[in-house]
Amino acid sequence: MVGLNTNDEHGRPVVLLADDERAITDNLGPFLERSGFSVHVVHDGAAALAAVADVDPDLCVLDVMMPRLDGREVLRRLRGDGRHTPVVLLTQVGEAGERAMALEEGADDYLNKPFDPQELIARIRAVLRRARPGRPPLATEGVLRSGPLRFDRVARRAWLGERQLTLTPKALTLLDYLLTHPDELLTRERLLEVLWGFATPVGTRAVDNRVAELRRLLDDDPSAPTWIETVPGLGYRFCGRIERGGQ
Template sequence: MDTTTRPKILIVDDDEAITVALAALLGRSGFDVRVAEDGRAGLVEVERDVPDLVVCDVLMPHIDGREFVRRVRARQLWLPIILLTQVGESWERSAALDEGADDYLNKPFDPHELISRVRAVLRRTAQGAAPLRSAERLRAHDLTIDRTSRRVWRGDQELLLTPKAYVLLEYLILHPQEVHSRDRLLSALWGFDFASSSRAVDHRVAELRRVLGDNATDPRFIETAQSLGYRFLAPVVTG
């Protein structure tokens, strides 16, 4: 991305009230904004001029958000995509992430949180993290994750994780150096939108630290951001 110009954002959504408000807010926040009224028009816009990031609704006529992601990725375009999903449809969120979306936000959403998410994803892209989503293997220090087989190693030793702990580790390693609140991790990975269930995240983080041999007071992998959530500290590379 050329840092001397305004980052180019494409909004793909059939709700004009949302696109008008978001385009104005993103424009005031320093972005060059284009709008497409559905997934089919969005693909045309991507072909015409590849943006730095796409904000895309899931439920749209002609081509929905998940199909939009699939078609963009099928063209070997790894531009970042943030999906706008419906609250409560956790299967939509997990499926979309599996198919190549970089992040998601529940509808209705706080527009300022969207701005924060856009900037975080663009920072990852600028740091060269965009290929992480497409990689079959990820490495951080001596930790290796095979995303195809869902297996994990430290050095030559394979580690045994519960399915939820694996999903949490994969999500964190795909979003290095970002702080994720417990509520966000619950919503993204478990489909819960209630803060009262946030202890489930703490239990899984404790499991990960135990299996990884990570020290909470001097972590190599997962850091607790006081009163905020968790962050994956280690640099992540592909291969």
């Protein structure tokens, strides 16, 4: 099993950027460099696989739609080879189901095109903060726990202690995303994208309603949260400690 690299000779995290759109890599590569990363650029999936073996990056940014091998196939091969290098996918798919599938296949996060480069930087830093050398991403775990809260991501069922929770599909999706992105600021806009995608014209108030639903079921006090913390004016953060597996 291959672990994570420990930065370049200057102490910068090494990022592999794979995208066949040179207009993107020509601008994004230097931007990532200016933001404190050492960047290696390739333009197709086969070259990305070869570069991972050669460079051993700390993180890969993979475009989904690439020639030779698409980004999701690169991801599947990396995970199949036992490589747990963190991966952020650049997608052009608005459907929440497609994005959820990418996460289940082992992606650490995704970003829909077109995107703000600053948002990509934020995602990269968040993924690197929660990455553990040699450990698969939380999104590949079947069961996640936080104190008395247990969530079976395969069966799509959750328990608080011995009590099984009755959650709506949106609340289940929200809980899943919170648990797999702990200690990360999740804006309302981000959660809106996760829960509804881009096809449905829903306002951010709908996100607040789903968070309120989840808090009621978890008996989570917003003024002294055990799990879901409000970041005033911005969004939410899962503040509970995450553990993998468990019965």
